[in-house]
Amino acid sequence: MDPRRVAEDKLDGLVEQYRAMLRGEAPPLTLYVHVPFCQDRCLYCGCNVVIAPQDKVSEPYVEVLEKEIALHTKELGRRRRVSQLHLGGGTPTYLSPAQLERLVGWLTNEFEFQPEAEISIEVDPVVTTEEHVRTLRRIGFNRISMGVQDLCPRVQEAVKRVQPVQFTHDFYSLCRDVGFESVNMDLIYGLPYQTVERFGETVEQIVRWGPDRVAVVVPDRPGLPGHRHPRDERGAAVVVRAGRGCRDHPDIDLVSRRSSCPLTNRV
Ligand code: SF4
Numbered sequence: 453m454d455p456r457r458v459a460e461d462k463l464d465g466l467v468e469q470y471r472a473m474l475r476g477e478a479p480p481l482t483l484y485v486h487v488p489f490c491q492d493r494c495l496y497c498g499c500n501v502v503i504a505p506q507d508k509v510s511e512p513y514v515e516v517l518e519k520e521i522a523l524h525t526k527e528l529g530r531r532r533r534v535s536q537l538h539l540g541g542g543t544p545t546y547l548s549p550a551q552l553e554r555l556v557g558w559l560t561n562e563f564e565f566q567p568e569a570e571i572s573i574e575v576d577p578v579v580t581t582e583e584h585v586r587t588l589r590r591i592g593f594n595r596i597s598m599g600v601q602d603l604c605p606r607v608q609e610a611v612k613r614v615q616p617v618q619f620t621h622d623f624y625s626l627c628r629d630v631g632f633e634s635v636n637m638d639l640i641y642g643l644p645y646q647t648v649e650r651f652g653e654t655v656e657q658i659v660r661w662g663p664d665r666v667a668v669v670v671p672d673r674p675g676l677p678g679h680r681h682p683r684d685e686r687g688a689a690v691v692v693r694a695g696r697g698c699r700d701h702p703d704i705d706l707v708s709r710r711s712s713c714p715l716t717n718r719v
Pocket of ligand 1: 545
């Protein structure tokens with residue numbers, strides 16, 4: 453049999469399965485919207501990301517998202533209940549505040565968001581404006597996840613992600629000031645020039661600011677010269693499993709990742 457025909461039949465089967473799943477009776481939905489664009493590539497990035505000028509691709513992409521939402525609600529029926537929405541990337545705030553507002557407007561028009569729904573977004577503070585943050589809160593986002601990676605300037609320069617400490621703290625304060633109930637910070641351990649001691653200082657500093665959650669990503673497949681796999685005080689490699697808190701700070705999630713984006717937000 454023609455291999456192309458086999459592949460097409462298989463694809464048709466998968467589409468039918470997906471349709472049946474969408475139509476099935478189900479508990480409230482969780483929605484994920486992906487924005488695969490970034491303005492620059494971080495040197496540690498392992499994502500399939502598109503680096504493109506904002507003014508060229510964002511509007512066509514938003515228009516396609518509107519069609520995608522319509523295609524899904526055609527199968528699902530309108531006003532299905534939603535308990536969670538997450539915008540990830542890439543960099544979701546690559547879209548302008550007005551584009552994000554339109555996108556959320558379409559979603560809230562087509563779906564029934566539960567009053568207690570978690571509505572969250574990943575942000576790169578470097579490209580996220582105050583207008584973005586205020587708009588996001590106004591249109592219903594209640595959780596924000598910001599990429600930090602490491603506060604050490606030498607590490608930041610090495611991975612082309614310069615984000616001064618004061619700037620990061622100001623961004624965090626802005627999120628709190630506009631009323632975000634939940635703020636997450638993402639860190640990476642395994643970047644060039646990191647040491648256990650210096651990275652510990654970053655963790656201590658971040659914890660003092662008081663975010664609701666800190667996620668430490670430990671890439672399994674480092675691609676950068678100078679990468680250091682985490683080691684304990686005796687020099688043995690530290691194996692970190694997803695969801696395991698660290699001893700001194702049980703609220704910190706240690707996440708080991710293989711090939712996904714090292715962090716939402718420039719991690
Ligand atoms: S690490 Fe995240 S922010 Fe940086 S280029 Fe990759 S997707 Fe974009």
